[in-house]
Amino acid sequence: xxxxxxxHANAGDKPILKGLSLNVNGGEVHAIMGPNGSxxxxxxxxxxxxxxxxxxxxxxxxKSSPLFDLAPEVRAREGVFLAYQYPVxxxxxxxxxxxxxxxxxxxxxxxxxxxxxxxFLAVAxxxxxxxxxxxxxVKRNVNEGFSGGEKKRNEIFQMAVLDPSLAILDxxxxxxxxxxxxxxxAGVNKLRxxxxxxxxxxxxxxxxxxxxxxxxxVLIDGKIALSGGKELALELESKGYEWLEKEPxxxx
Amino acid sequence: MxxxxxxxxxxxxxxxxxxxxxxxxxxxFVTDIDSDAIPAGLSEDIxxxxxxxxxxxxxxxxxxxxxxxxxxxxxxxxxxxxxxPAIDFQSIVYxxxxxxxxxxxxxxxxxxxxxLETYEKLGVPLHERAALAGVAVDAVFxxxxxxxxxxDKLHEVGVIFGSFSEAVREHPELVKKYLGSVVPYxxxxxAALNSAVFSDGSFCYIPKGVKCPMELSTxxxxxxxxxxxxxxxxxxxxxxxxxxYLEGCTAPMRDENQLHAAVVELVAHENxxxxxxxxxxxxxxxxxxxxxxxxxxxKRGACRGNKSKISWTQVETGSAITWKYPSCILQGDDSVxxxxxVALANNYQQADTGTKMxxxxxNTRSTIVSKGISAGHGQNTYRGLVKIxxxxxxxxxxxxxxxxxxxxxxxAHTFPYIDVQNPSAQMEHxxxxxxxxxxxxxxxxxxGLSAEDAVSMIVNGFCKEVIxxxxxxxxxxxxxLLGLSLEGSVG
Numbered sequence: 001x002x003x004x005x006x007x008h009a010n011a012g013d014k015p016i017l018k019g020l021s022l023n024v025n026g027g028e029v030h031a032i033m034g035p036n037g038s039x040x041x042x043x044x045x046x047x048x049x050x051x052x053x054x055x056x057x058x059x060x061x062x063k064s065s066p067l068f069d070l071a072p073e074v075r076a077r078e079g080v081f082l083a084y085q086y087p088v089x090x091x092x093x094x095x096x097x098x099x100x101x102x103x104x105x106x107x108x109x110x111x112x113x114x115x116x117x118x119x120f121l122a123v124a125x126x127x128x129x130x131x132x133x134x135x136x137x138v139k140r141n142v143n144e145g146f147s148g149g150e151k152k153r154n155e156i157f158q159m160a161v162l163d164p165s166l167a168i169l170d171x172x173x174x175x176x177x178x179x180x181x182x183x184x185x186a187g188v189n190k191l192r193x194x195x196x197x198x199x200x201x202x203x204x205x206x207x208x209x210x211x212x213x214x215x216x217x218v219l220i221d222g223k224i225a226l227s228g229g230k231e232l233a234l235e236l237e238s239k240g241y242e243w244l245e246k247e248p249x250x251x252x
Numbered sequence: 253m254x255x256x257x258x259x260x261x262x263x264x265x266x267x268x269x270x271x272x273x274x275x276x277x278x279x280x281f282v283t284d285i286d287s288d289a290i291p292a293g294l295s296e297d298i299x300x301x302x303x304x305x306x307x308x309x310x311x312x313x314x315x316x317x318x319x320x321x322x323x324x325x326x327x328x329x330x331x332x333x334x335x336x337p338a339i340d341f342q343s344i345v346y347x348x349x350x351x352x353x354x355x356x357x358x359x360x361x362x363x364x365x366x367x368l369e370t371y372e373k374l375g376v377p378l379h380e381r382a383a384l385a386g387v388a389v390d391a392v393f394x395x396x397x398x399x400x401x402x403x404d405k406l407h408e409v410g411v412i413f414g415s416f417s418e419a420v421r422e423h424p425e426l427v428k429k430y431l432g433s434v435v436p437y438x439x440x441x442x443a444a445l446n447s448a449v450f451s452d453g454s455f456c457y458i459p460k461g462v463k464c465p466m467e468l469s470t471x472x473x474x475x476x477x478x479x480x481x482x483x484x485x486x487x488x489x490x491x492x493x494x495x496x497y498l499e500g501c502t503a504p505m506r507d508e509n510q511l512h513a514a515v516v517e518l519v520a521h522e523n524x525x526x527x528x529x530x531x532x533x534x535x536x537x538x539x540x541x542x543x544x545x546x547x548x549x550x551k552r553g554a555c556r557g558n559k560s561k562i563s564w565t566q567v568e569t570g571s572a573i574t575w576k577y578p579s580c581i582l583q584g585d586d587s588v589x590x591x592x593x594v595a596l597a598n599n600y601q602q603a604d605t606g607t608k609m610x611x612x613x614x615n616t617r618s619t620i621v622s623k624g625i626s627a628g629h630g631q632n633t634y635r636g637l638v639k640i641x642x643x644x645x646x647x648x649x650x651x652x653x654x655x656x657x658x659x660x661x662x663x664a665h666t667f668p669y670i671d672v673q674n675p676s677a678q679m680e681h682x683x684x685x686x687x688x689x690x691x692x693x694x695x696x697x698x699x700g701l702s703a704e705d706a707v708s709m710i711v712n713g714f715c716k717e718v719i720x721x722x723x724x725x726x727x728x729x730x731x732x733l734l735g736l737s738l739e740g741s742v743g
Contacts, residue, residue, distance in 0.1 A: 048698050051690060076700035088695045091686065092713020101709065102699040109700070141713070162699065 001026045001063065001197045002047075002166055008057035008222075009046045016042040018222030019058070026165070027194040031208055031233065032201045034219035035241040040201045041085065043219070044170040047199075048082040049075055062166065076102075077109035079165030083155040083172055090142035095154070096124060098142050099161050106162060127160040131187030149180035156187040167191070168199045173207035185210030205237040220244050277535060283370045289348035289479070294341050296320060299448050302347050306417050306451070311428060319437035319447030326441045332604040333633040333665055334573045336509070336546065344511060345479040346449045349393075370473065390415060390454045390470045392483055402466060411495075412457040413468050416484050419455035426457055430488055434517035434554045434581070442513040442575075443550040446482045450515065453483035458493040458524070467723055469498040472512075480511040487517070489524035491557060496527040498726055509537075509572060514549045522557030522584065527565070529722050530578075531730050534570035536737070541600025541629070544572025551578035555587035555613075563590040564607065565721040567730040569737040572601060577635065579608035582616035582644075589618040592718040594730075596737055597630025597662065606636035606667075611644040611677070620651040623715050626662035627738055633665040640677040648678045656714050657687040658707070658738070708735045 002024040009017040016039045024030050034040050046053045047060070049072030060067040062080065070078065090098065096117075103123075104114040115123070128138050133153050143151050152172055159167055169188065173181055188211050192198070200211060208216070208230065216232040217224045218241070225244050226232065290301055299320050303313040328339070370393070390400045390413065400414045412423060420427050437447035454470040472483060489495055512534060520526050528551075537544025547570075553562035564578040580589025591607035609618035624632035638649045655664030664685055672679065688710050696706035711734055712719070719727050 050694055050698075072694065072697040073700050073702050076698050082698050084695070088689070088691050090692060090695065090710065090713070092716055093709050094713075098696075098699070098709065101705065102696075102701055105700040105702075105705075158699065 003061040006058040010054045010056055011042050016222055020223055024197045026197050029198045029213045031213035031216045032219055033236060038219040039222045040219055041170055044168045044201050047168055077106045081159050081162060081164030081167045083159060083169040085171040085174055087143050087151040087155055089144045091144050093142050095138055095140060095142050128157060130190055131156050131160050132183055133157040148175040152184050156184055160191055166197050170201045173202055182210060205233045208233045218244055283366055287348045289345050292343055292345045298346055302449055316448050319444050322438050323444035323448055326444060328441050332575050334602040334604050336573055347451050348479045392452055392470060392472045409462055409465060410459040411464050416453040416455045430486055430519055434552050435515050435550050442548040443515050446513050446515045450482045450484040453485045456487040458489045458495045460490045461492045464495040467496050467498055471500045483514045485516040488519045489526050491522045494525040499530045509544055509546055511546045516551040518553030518562055520555050520560035520562050523559045525561045527563045529726055530566040531726055532568045532570050533733055536570045536601050537572040539599045547571035547574045549576040554581045555584050558584040559586045560584050561588040565592040568595040569733050574603040574605050577606050577608055581610045583612045585613040586615045587613055591620045592721045594623045594715045594718045595632055596625040597632040598737055599628040602631045604633040604635055606634045608637040611640045611647040615646040616644055617648045621717055622653045623718055624655045624664050626664050627658040629661050631663045635667045637669040639671040640674050642673045644674050646676050651681045653683045655685040707738055
């Protein structure tokens with residue numbers, strides 16, 4: 001699904017990713033952990049194609065083709081989805097209209113016909129139920145006046161509707177209280193499938209109690225310093241990141 | 253087709269800014285037609301010539317001359333937040349009319365095919381068979397009305413709709429009674445100029461108790477070079493009547509600025525309703541600010557009767573400079589005034605627009621919803637006055653002024669004036685300013701939508717409250733126009 005080889009990237013002028021390599025196969029859930037400033041969010045944004053980040057070296061193959069040849073919207077149509085840490089508000093733009101336009105952009109890209117408003121409403125209702133999103137929120141403007149938790153839930157709802165092949169969740173747990181975290185995680189778990197890969201970027205282990213990853217990677221100073229199974233997250237929880245920062249060579 | 257993002261990725265908005273030139277003004281063509289024009293310049297003689305050409309009665313010539321003499325004493329207004337070199341009023345041609353083969357009453361059969369073609373091209377077919385069902389059109393070309401559709405059908409219910417000149421000939425008593433009764437010739441500089449030299453326009457009278465069975469509409473087209481358009485529209489809705497009126501306008505692309513100074517007067521009698529909608533798409537000038545129409549217009553409605561209602565809806569996307577304040581004088585008790593506006597200023601366009609709501613009668617209500625969009629180097633100003641008179645017991649006003657900025661070289665300015673002389677008044681005012689951010693645009697992109705889709709969805713969302721006030725056919729047109737006018741202008 002995704003093969004990242006020796007990726008170097010800057011945020012602005014500042015080098016952040018310094019030779020990151022990662023392999024993600026369909027059906028796998030990978031957690032990327034690491035201290036602040038290690039490059040977790042940069043990785044998420046570079047993959048989605050956000051302006052302000054520059055790729056300075058390395059290669060990323062997505063479905064065996066170079067990802068960076070694609071404009072951000074084309075990446076999305078090809079099935080790359082970024083769930084934001086801070087979803088923006090789109091005043092005046094209704095959630096339903098926004099999502100139907102997005103879904104139809106993806107369908108057109110695949111050579112499929114547009115979905116009409118009535119069929120779409122049925123899909124939206126079904127997916128809202130799946131991720132336990134309040135129907136009132138579905139009909140409101142995108143994130144306008146939503147609480148932090150509602151915004152995160154809306155991201156997962158969008159993911160459910162757009163049905164991506166590769167979902168990147170950027171700090172989805174930040175700013176959520178424990179109940180909201182559990183609900184959002186439950187939504188994500190329902191969306192795990194054999195043909196969907198997920199990359200979960202998080203600072204804390206607690207999200208991984210609910211979304212249990214297949215692999216955990218620790219990002220230190222722009223590189224993967226350590227990879228392991230789900231138990232690695234627990235180790236990090238008790239030991240912190242400091243020991244890895246001090247002795248990356250030994251840890252590896 | 254996949255675009256390549258180079259390692260030195262330009263932000264989405266910068267890429268779009270680079271495409272700024274892609275938006276085309278579709279109505280910019282010139283019709284090659286013989287015109288009957290008078291020499292440039294303005295004097296009493298010119299005023300007399302215009303009046304004579306139209307074979308006008310003495311009282312109307314007198315009205316024009318009084319206006320002209322008054323205009324000569326007035327300085328051009330300087331208070332608006334717009335900048336332009338002083339206009340040389342002696343270099344303007346004040347009357348230009350396409351030559352007609354036949355004189356006398358015109359029917360569609362007598363209209364020059366080139367004119368019909370022009371309107372066809374603009375999407376306003378004048379053949380009744382092809383015309384939009386349910387919309388009667390009066391087509392004004394430079395200084396004269398060239399055709400009016402569905403006249404017979406309207407005549408059956410007693411609605412008078414046609415060119416202003418015709419109304420002067422056929423219904424002089426109505427014109428004499430109402431002309432200048434809402435906007436006196438001395439009202440302001442451009443109203444005085446218009447009163448002196450106006451050449452044609454539309455006239456509409458809805459008799460007592462009649463709900464006009466179709467939308468009435470005037471399509472204004474400036475074609476000739478160096479020519480100003482000075483039209484006059486007068487709409488009278490008698491007791492218990494109702495009418496919805498639409499106005500559209502375009503002009504060819506020319507390097508020099510052209511002046512359009514119109515006057516619109518509306519009169520609503522007891523329990524009458526007038527809905528006046530404008531989609532203004534005069535040539536805005538090129539991307540460097542060269543050329544374009546100066547749109548200096550006085551529009552005012554008088555709610556004379558109790559329970560009368562006047563509603564203005566405007567979508568202003570064109571003109572180099574827009575200076576207009578469609579207003580309501582709420583004389584009748586329980587009368588209602590509304591103003592819904594979207595004004596867009598892209599490239600070097602300047603818009604100074606708003607409304608005046610003058611509450612005189614008791615329990616009068618007014619609503620103002622103004623949406624200003626600024627892009628490129630555009631400057632957008634909302635200027636409004638809500639005045640509650642001494643006797644306007646129980647008056648209410650709600651005002652909302654929102655500004656949307658695209659890019660960092662444009663400006664939005666708001667000047668709301670409130671003058672309350674009766675303590676029972678209830679006033680509400682809300683205002684917001686927002687900007688389309690790169691983050692918002694990227695949010696759309698990361699969901700598979702293009703940056704262009706992003707801008708058009710945000711702008712349409714921003715304008716929704718106003719667009720929904722437009723009649724159906726116009727709403728679609730207005731949305732398309734907003735999209736076109738903003739093509740590639742994100743920042």
